[in-house]
Amino acid sequence: MKDSNGASVRRHTSITRGVFSRERSAIRLTAAILAGMMLLPLSACGGSDTDVSALSSESASTSATPSESASPSETPQSSASPSDDASAQSDGNAGSSNASGAAVDMLATLPVKGRAPKTGYARTQFGAAWSDVDHNGCDTRNDILKRDMTNVTFKPGTHDCVVKTGTLNDPYTGKTINFVRGQHTSTAVQIDHVVALSDAWQKGAQQLSADQRLQLANDPYNLLAVDGPANQQKSDSDAASWLPSNKSFRCQYVARQIGVKHKYALWVTQAEKDAMTSVLSGCPGQTVPDGGGVVASAQADSQPAQTPEPAQTTQAAPAPAQTQAAPAPAPAQQSGGDVYYQNCSAVRAAGKAPLYQGQPGYSRKLDRDGDGVACE
Numbered sequence: 001m002k003d004s005n006g007a008s009v010r011r012h013t014s015i016t017r018g019v020f021s022r023e024r025s026a027i028r029l030t031a032a033i034l035a036g037m038m039l040l041p042l043s044a045c046g047g048s049d050t051d052v053s054a055l056s057s058e059s060a061s062t063s064a065t066p067s068e069s070a071s072p073s074e075t076p077q078s079s080a081s082p083s084d085d086a087s088a089q090s091d092g093n094a095g096s097s098n099a100s101g102a103a104v105d106m107l108a109t110l111p112v113k114g115r116a117p118k119t120g121y122a123r124t125q126f127g128a129a130w131s132d133v134d135h136n137g138c139d140t141r142n143d144i145l146k147r148d149m150t151n152v153t154f155k156p157g158t159h160d161c162v163v164k165t166g167t168l169n170d171p172y173t174g175k176t177i178n179f180v181r182g183q184h185t186s187t188a189v190q191i192d193h194v195v196a197l198s199d200a201w202q203k204g205a206q207q208l209s210a211d212q213r214l215q216l217a218n219d220p221y222n223l224l225a226v227d228g229p230a231n232q233q234k235s236d237s238d239a240a241s242w243l244p245s246n247k248s249f250r251c252q253y254v255a256r257q258i259g260v261k262h263k264y265a266l267w268v269t270q271a272e273k274d275a276m277t278s279v280l281s282g283c284p285g286q287t288v289p290d291g292g293g294v295v296a297s298a299q300a301d302s303q304p305a306q307t308p309e310p311a312q313t314t315q316a317a318p319a320p321a322q323t324q325a326a327p328a329p330a331p332a333q334q335s336g337g338d339v340y341y342q343n344c345s346a347v348r349a350a351g352k353a354p355l356y357q358g359q360p361g362y363s364r365k366l367d368r369d370g371d372g373v374a375c376e
Contacts (some may be wrong), residue, residue, distance in 0.1 A: 048255035148225035198236035
């Protein structure tokens with residue numbers, strides 16, 4: 001019994017050990033499987049690291065691309081040329097702070113009225129032609145020729161007053177003119193009143209005093225040496241009916257007319273203002289040339305003078321009537337080319353010296369040196 005019992009015990013023990021051994025193997029297998037399963041995510045993690053590094057390199061290259069595409073942000077700046085814009089702005093600002101658009105702004109201040117009658121107009125209403133108003137010993141014509149021409153030479157014995165030759169870069173046509181003083185050549189270069197005297201007369205100059213009109217006629221601000229034929233073509237036109245053929249000068253030309261009209265309290269017609277506005281629309285930064293300002297007594301004499309005179313007694317009324325009677329010189333103009341002067345003393349007494357060839361009263365006997373200018 002013992003042996004059988006012992007054998008059975010041993011068998012049971014052996015079986016139990018086998019079971020435990022199998023269980024251990026199963027556990028080990030399970031552990032191995034679990035370990036393998038745990039390694040799979042790790043290998044997957046390793047793969048994801050590779051992907052991340054790839055992504056990071058891609059994102060780096062992508063982020064690099066925008067940084068290169070930042071060049072577009074530079075391109076607008078370079079296309080805008082900030083330095084150029086800055087210089088343009090500095091130019092514009094210089095104009096805008098002082099006069100950028102000042103021509104347009106000043107034009108807006110000019111009164112707009114219809115053209116007054118030309119009745120009573122005569123060149124003598126503006127004093128003797130080319131007077132020496134600055135008392136430098138030279139007449140205004142020669143002063144302007146000296147100012148506007150280069151390579152100037154003078155007639156001997158005139159104290160560097162009478163211009164003999166010179167070169168003009170004509171602003172009206174853009175041509176270069178070699179000026180030679182002479183009977184048949186002096187008219188190649190003429191002195192133009194930028195605001196024609198007849199135009200000024202019809203737009204407020206009638207209200208100026210005689211001294212102010214003399215100043216207007218001889219004011220260097222209103223004078224330019226120009227091509228003779230172009231000056232003849234312009235005649236007494238305003239900007240509505242004539243502009244220089246040299247388009248690059250039109251803005252400056254219109255701006256100067258505005259400056260002159262502002263200075264002497266003259267007005268513009270609506271058509272004239274429209275023409276000026278049209279020209280300035282192409283050069284909004286155009287400035288009014290220096291040297292303008294306002295004639296001190298121009299407005300004081302023209303506006304108040306109208307009020308006090310009616311306010312005074314009827315005896316004061318004849319005074320304006322007498323100033324308007326100044327058209328008395330008009331009969332002299334009626335004689336036109338029939339004007340005759342016996343000698344230069346008569347020319348000077350009439351306030352006409354110097355006389356230029358083609359002007360009423362000019363004759364060869366008064367022009368001793370035959371240069372086209374008499375009674376110098």
